[in-house]
Amino acid sequence: MKTPDPWTLLKPLAFKMDPERAHQTALGLLSRWSRLFDGTPGPGDIARNPSLAVEAMGLRFPNPIGLAAGLDKNAEAVPAWQALGFGFVEVGTVTALAQPGNPRPRLFRLPRDRAIVNRMGFNNEGAEAMGRRLERLRERRCLQVPLGVNLGKSKVTPAEEAAQDYRRSFERLGELADYVVVNISSPNTPGLRDLQRVDEVERIIGAIQGPNQRLNRPRPLLVKLAPDLTDEDAVACARAALGAGCVGLILTNTTIRFEGLESPTEGLSGGLSGRPLLERSTGLLARVRSELGPDPLLIGVGGIMDPEGAAAKLAAGADLIQIYTGLVYGGPGFVRRLLAELAKPRESADS
Numbered sequence: 320m321k322t323p324d325p326w327t328l329l330k331p332l333a334f335k336m337d338p339e340r341a342h343q344t345a346l347g348l349l350s351r352w353s354r355l356f357d358g359t360p361g362p363g364d365i366a367r368n369p370s371l372a373v374e375a376m377g378l379r380f381p382n383p384i385g386l387a388a389g390l391d392k393n394a395e396a397v398p399a400w401q402a403l404g405f406g407f408v409e410v411g412t413v414t415a416l417a418q419p420g421n422p423r424p425r426l427f428r429l430p431r432d433r434a435i436v437n438r439m440g441f442n443n444e445g446a447e448a449m450g451r452r453l454e455r456l457r458e459r460r461c462l463q464v465p466l467g468v469n470l471g472k473s474k475v476t477p478a479e480e481a482a483q484d485y486r487r488s489f490e491r492l493g494e495l496a497d498y499v500v501v502n503i504s505s506p507n508t509p510g511l512r513d514l515q516r517v518d519e520v521e522r523i524i525g526a527i528q529g530p531n532q533r534l535n536r537p538r539p540l541l542v543k544l545a546p547d548l549t550d551e552d553a554v555a556c557a558r559a560a561l562g563a564g565c566v567g568l569i570l571t572n573t574t575i576r577f578e579g580l581e582s583p584t585e586g587l588s589g590g591l592s593g594r595p596l597l598e599r600s601t602g603l604l605a606r607v608r609s610e611l612g613p614d615p616l617l618i619g620v621g622g623i624m625d626p627e628g629a630a631a632k633l634a635a636g637a638d639l640i641q642i643y644t645g646l647v648y649g650g651p652g653f654v655r656r657l658l659a660e661l662a663k664p665r666e667s668a669d670s
């Protein structure tokens with residue numbers, strides 16, 4: 320008899336809890352675990368299957384599935400994510416200044432749609448606290464997967480000073496990251512998404528490139544975009560980012576369009592993630608890939624809830640993929656289930 324996945328028992332309990340409390344409880348456990356263990360998978364682990372490895376941005380990714388930004392905003396549990404099989408981990412969004420985020424409730428499950436709505440508002444302990452945590456993590460030398468740091472604008476910083484705010488975070492955290500993401504696409508910081516314009520992208524990336532080029536090893540920079548841009552605007556922003564020296568894009572963040580949902584959404588506001596996002600997010604990824612050609616690095620994220628979703632992102636042109644909501648619904652075994660499916664065609668092609 321097949322052993323049942325413990326998540327089938329735990330999920331109903333977790334889903335009875337308030338979503339943010341469940342999140343904090345899980346993160347608290349993983350964070351304590353991470354202080355004791357390194358989380359490095361053994362050589363026979365599917366997460367280290369050589370057929371899944373990806374070389375990109377001058378980095379080696381043991382497999383193409385990463386943890387999307389927002390789950391571990393303060394970099395508290397990186398070894399645990401590595402233990403769950405992720406091939407890379409993106410922490411943040413972190414802002415230059417610590418901030419509490421929006422009032423609660425601000426996190427909602429839509430189980431009938433296999434979706435989440437959040438309006439967290441970049442609740443995080445700030446760049447300095449993350450910097451200290453990442454320094455300790457680097458001293459342990461336990462990371463076998465690339466670590467991305469996702470930067471956002473502090474809420475109190477006016478839009479005109481956005482570039483300096485991003486630069487300040489970069490100056491503290493850039494050297495501790497393997498790659499850095501400029502997030503201008505979260506819907507829950509007023510005005511943030513207005514930065515998705517050619518001139519703003521050039522200004523922000525330009526401001527970061529100063530300190531970046533002074534590093535011994537300048538870090539690869541990426542920009543994360545929203546699925547609610549028109550294809551044309553997204554392509555223009557992507558071209559501006561690449562022109563300013565970025566290596567690629569992350570497509571996409573959550574959507575503010577609540578369309579075709581079974582769950583009632585009256586009074587709900589924020590960003591929608593999970594299954595309903597798959598089609599738009601993957602469509603935009605495919606368009607950007609076809610416009611920009613094979614060179615830029617594209618990380619596909621949005622709505623991957625099963626192996627077919629992962630395969631669709633890769634077929635649309637993603638070099639790497641990320642998940643968030645799929646992990647909430649699929650549980651701790653989700654990454655390895657996706658990896659087992661991704662390895663299949665490659666294994667049979669190899670044999």
Ligand SMILES: Cc1cc2nc3c(=O)[nH]c(=O)nc-3n(C[C@H](O)[C@H](O)[C@H](O)COP(=O)(O)O)c2cc1C
Pocket residue numbers: 387388389390392411412426435437439441469502505543571572573591592593594596620621622623641642643644645
């Ligand atoms: C609760 C929650 C918080 C998030 N916070 C962030 C964030 O801080 N920064 C960011 O770039 N994306 C954030 N995201 C967006 C995810 O990184 C991802 O782009 C989006 O959820 C789509 O992927 P998914 O459908 O696999 O969840 C958040 C998503 C959720 C559900």
